[in-house]
Amino acid sequence: MRFMRRLLFGLSVGAVAGLASSSAYAQTASLTGTLTDTGGAVLPGVTITITEVQTSASRTSATDERGNYRVPFLPPGRYRIEAGLPGFTTSVRENVVLSVDDGLRIDFTLQIGEVAEMFIVTAATPLVQSETSSVGTVIDNQKVVELPLNGREFEDLAQLAPGSVPPAPGSTLSFRGGFNAVGARETGNNHLLDGIDNNDPAINNFTLRPILDAIQEFKVLANSYSAQYGRGGGAQVIVSTKSGTNNLHASAWEFLRNDKLDARDFFNKKESAAKPPFHRNQFGATAGGSLAQNRSFFFVAYEGGRRRQVFTSLQQVPTEAFRRGDFSAATAPVQDPERSRATFPGNIIPSNRIDPIARKILDRGSFPFPTPGLAPPNNLSAVNPFPEDVNEYSARLDHRFSGTNSLFGRYAYAKDSLAVPCAGNGQTSCVPGFRHNDVTRAQSLSLTDTHIFSPKLVMETRAGFNRQLQSRIAFASGTSDISSQLGIPASHDPQDFGHPMIAITGFGTIGDRGYQNRAGTTGQIAASLNYTPASHSIRAGVDLRRILFYAGSNARETINFSGIWTGNAFADFLLGLAQPIDSESDGQFSISQHELIQLVRTG
Numbered sequence: 001m002r003f004m005r006r007l008l009f010g011l012s013v014g015a016v017a018g019l020a021s022s023s024a025y026a027q028t029a030s031l032t033g034t035l036t037d038t039g040g041a042v043l044p045g046v047t048i049t050i051t052e053v054q055t056s057a058s059r060t061s062a063t064d065e066r067g068n069y070r071v072p073f074l075p076p077g078r079y080r081i082e083a084g085l086p087g088f089t090t091s092v093r094e095n096v097v098l099s100v101d102d103g104l105r106i107d108f109t110l111q112i113g114e115v116a117e118m119f120i121v122t123a124a125t126p127l128v129q130s131e132t133s134s135v136g137t138v139i140d141n142q143k144v145v146e147l148p149l150n151g152r153e154f155e156d157l158a159q160l161a162p163g164s165v166p167p168a169p170g171s172t173l174s175f176r177g178g179f180n181a182v183g184a185r186e187t188g189n190n191h192l193l194d195g196i197d198n199n200d201p202a203i204n205n206f207t208l209r210p211i212l213d214a215i216q217e218f219k220v221l222a223n224s225y226s227a228q229y230g231r232g233g234g235a236q237v238i239v240s241t242k243s244g245t246n247n248l249h250a251s252a253w254e255f256l257r258n259d260k261l262d263a264r265d266f267f268n269k270k271e272s273a274a275k276p277p278f279h280r281n282q283f284g285a286t287a288g289g290s291l292a293q294n295r296s297f298f299f300v301a302y303e304g305g306r307r308r309q310v311f312t313s314l315q316q317v318p319t320e321a322f323r324r325g326d327f328s329a330a331t332a333p334v335q336d337p338e339r340s341r342a343t344f345p346g347n348i349i350p351s352n353r354i355d356p357i358a359r360k361i362l363d364r365g366s367f368p369f370p371t372p373g374l375a376p377p378n379n380l381s382a383v384n385p386f387p388e389d390v391n392e393y394s395a396r397l398d399h400r401f402s403g404t405n406s407l408f409g410r411y412a413y414a415k416d417s418l419a420v421p422c423a424g425n426g427q428t429s430c431v432p433g434f435r436h437n438d439v440t441r442a443q444s445l446s447l448t449d450t451h452i453f454s455p456k457l458v459m460e461t462r463a464g465f466n467r468q469l470q471s472r473i474a475f476a477s478g479t480s481d482i483s484s485q486l487g488i489p490a491s492h493d494p495q496d497f498g499h500p501m502i503a504i505t506g507f508g509t510i511g512d513r514g515y516q517n518r519a520g521t522t523g524q525i526a527a528s529l530n531y532t533p534a535s536h537s538i539r540a541g542v543d544l545r546r547i548l549f550y551a552g553s554n555a556r557e558t559i560n561f562s563g564i565w566t567g568n569a570f571a572d573f574l575l576g577l578a579q580p581i582d583s584e585s586d587g588q589f590s591i592s593q594h595e596l597i598q599l600v601r602t603g
Contacts, residue, residue: 027195027240027448028460029102030072035063035083036109042067043110049082050074054245056294057400061455070537072530073450073460076100076216076240089113092120099138100219100240136221136236137161144215152212152255152282152303153177158237161220176205181235182222190232193239194410194446196464199231201520201549206237207466208414208442213251213286214301214394216242228528228541241410243398244297248289255282276310276383297398305390311421313429314378315508317367322570325349330568337565337577355576357487364486366499366510368432377506382432384421391415404452409445416440423474423501423513423556431508434499436474443467456532467521474498474512482512483557490557501558505569514556521548 031050035043044065051058054077063069076099084090088110096106139157149156155177158164163182167174171186178186191198191206200207221229221236229236259278284303291298319329327334327347334349335341344350361367370379392414400406418438422430446464453459476482476498483490483500490496501511528541560579563569572578 027100027192027238028073028075028450029098029100029104030070030074031079031081031096031098031104031106032068032070033106033108035067035069035085035107037088038109038111043085043088046083046085046108046110049084051080051082053078053080054247055243055297055398056246057406058403059452060403070532072458072532073528074098075243076102081106083108083110085110087112094120099140099217100238101136101221102138136219136225138217138219140217141215141242144212144217149212153209154212154215154218154239155179155206155209155237158218158220158235161222161235163222164220164235172203173205176203177209178205179235181220184234186234188232188234189237190229190234191237191239193444193466194241194408194464195448195462195526196444196446196466197231197522197524197545198239198444198466199522200468201522201547202518202551204232207468207520207522208412208444209392210239210241210412211284211286211301211303211392211394213253213284213303214241214299214396216240228543241394241396242286242288242299243396243408244288244290244299246290246293246297248287250285250287252285253283256280276312277308278310279306279308281306291397295400299396301394303390303392305388307386307388309386311384311386311428313382313384314374315380315382315429315431316377316506317370317380317431317508318570319370319376319379323362323367325351325354325571325574327568327571332567334568334571335566337575349571349574354574358574358576360486361502366433366502367507380431380508382430382508384428384430384432385419386421386428388416388418390417405450407447407449409447411446412442412444414440414442419475420472420513423511424509431510434474434476434510434512436472436513438472439470441469457530459527459529461527463525465521465523467519469519470517472513472516474515476512488557488559491554493554496554498556501556502561502573503558504561504573505563507570511558512556514554516551516553518551519549522546 035046037043044063044067046063046067048061048063048069048071049058050071052075059071059074061069061071079096079098081093081096082090089112091108091110093106096104098104137160139160143157143160144154147157158179159166161181165180167178167180167186172178173186178189180186181189187204189204193208193210198206198208218237218239221238225236257278257280259275262275262278264275282303282305284301286299286301288297288299290296321329325348327349330347333343334347336344368380371381374381392412394410394412396408396410398406398408416439419435420427420438421432421435422428423434423436424430444464444466447462449461451459481490481492481497484492486500488500490500495515498512499510501509503509522545524543524545526541526543528539531538561569561572561577562579563572564579565572565577566575
């Protein structure tokens with residue numbers, strides 16, 4: 001695919017009779033409740049003050065004539081809620097924890113007394129959210145930080161949500177961090193990072209994996225979620241990052257794994273051989289605090305990863321006798337296609353019959369020699385290094401301009417450089433010598449402004465983008481035109497350089513991976529307006545996204561040898577008789593053997 005543009009526009013308007021509590025946008029939460037006296041009579045005009053404990057940011061609202069209040073667009077965190085009315089004792093609820101996409105109901109009962117008196121309730125956050133029908137699981141900061149994670153990939157924790165399971169082996173995201181939720185495919189999930197799209201348009205996985213210690217919490221919405229989620233048919237994965245607080249906090253870590261306690265690899269047969277080396281370091285640091293007390297906060301994070309690992313596998317390569325054309329050890333006769341399939345004398349192909357291209361491939365060492373002491377067919381102990389370097393940076397700034405306007409911005413960048421030893425899907429087990437560099441760069445930007453026009457009218461505006469660049473280039477690419485050196489017609493574009501793929505039945509495939517480069521960018525502007533008149537809650541929103549996707553690649557030629565000409569696949573290779581393309585549905589070839597041989601002989 002050369003180029004694709006998509007435009008996604010979503011418009012959502014909701015109105016619910018009575019006191020609705022349609023939650024605020026995904027990255028925030030809302031509070032609602034009713035104020036009554038000890039006799040059950042509703043109390044209008046009660047002042048509700050909601051204060052975030054860590055930053056001292058506060059919002060003020062008041063109950064309507066029915067004693068109801070509603071406060072939308074509250075960032076996740078721990079809150080203190082205070083309700084006061086002249087002639088009544090002030091009531092306080094502490095330790096109210098709001099999570100991503102929460103819609104909590106907190107009711108108060110005020111007692112007659114002096115305003116100076118205070119009745120403080122210290123209780124846990126309600127377990128049942130009666131104000132929303134969505135079904136989801138919050139993975140809070142305690143679970144994110146304290147649960148052991150091999151590789152420190154946050155998406156592994158998503159499987160704590162009921163109905164979430166790993167993807168089927170071999171599926172699109174089985175090795176990319178995907179998961180299935182409530183029966184939907186892993187490619188049906190929708191990913192949001194701080195309210196902004198975080199989907200890779202190529203495979204519909206997340207574009208950027210946030211640093212684990214920079215995650216405040218995330219939520220997996222399984223079903224019955226709001227109409228604002230219009231992209232995915234699976235789960236909604238909503239990630240919220242940490243912000244700074246009035247107190248300065250910093251952390252540093254390193255996780256180390258190595259081969260000292262590893263057992264010998266099953267394929268490493270030689271007792272005297274050393275164990276394959278393995279060293280993995282994951283390290284990083286975070287820092288967060290206040291730039292201006294109660295007004296401006298920062299949070300920065302860095303994480304790096306270094307892996308030095310070697311994989312050992314058993315592969316099939318031709319013996320020295322086979323390389324000379326001596327098939328006397330073969331169990332089946334080698335037939336001469338030029339002599340009506342008569343057997344070569346002694347099962348030996350004369351040296352003057354060996355194709356010059358095949359000879360060049362063998363002479364340049366494309367096929368390594370067998371490992372001494374190992375008998376066919378698995379006669380090569382292949383040792384393949386598999387190094388990886390990862391660096392990721394994240395910075396977030398929160399600022400409150402006034403009691404009615406606040407803004408936060410977060411930018412993250414990650415680079416993953418992986419040297420893959422194999423051209424095919426088996427990333428670590430193959431004939432050595434054909435590595436390619438797999439480099440992925442990801443960026444994510446999120447800006448969110450919350451403006452309170454009045455206690456009844458609140459608007460949230462979001463803007464941002466995500467971008468992922470991925471390139472896969474063989475180490476031989478751009479350095480030498482190997483196909484032309486071998487005498488195989490090929491493109492002379494440097495991005496197409498490399499060793500052609502040679503697939504011989506019964507032997508390991510050799511050759512470089514084809515060039516690939518893709519880029520996906522999603523820009524997003526969205527807004528959500530929440531209006532709460534006397535007896536209704538009305539919410540309207542707009543979500544505009546522009547998705548750009550580009551993918552470019554070359555089709556690395558693959559030459560197959562299956563033994564259809566001589567009865568032996570490697571003998572076909574030595575004679576330069578590749579398997580023809582099957583163009584007929586009944587398996588018949590489009591040209592005869594004699595015609596193909598003449599074409600090969602004449603070039």
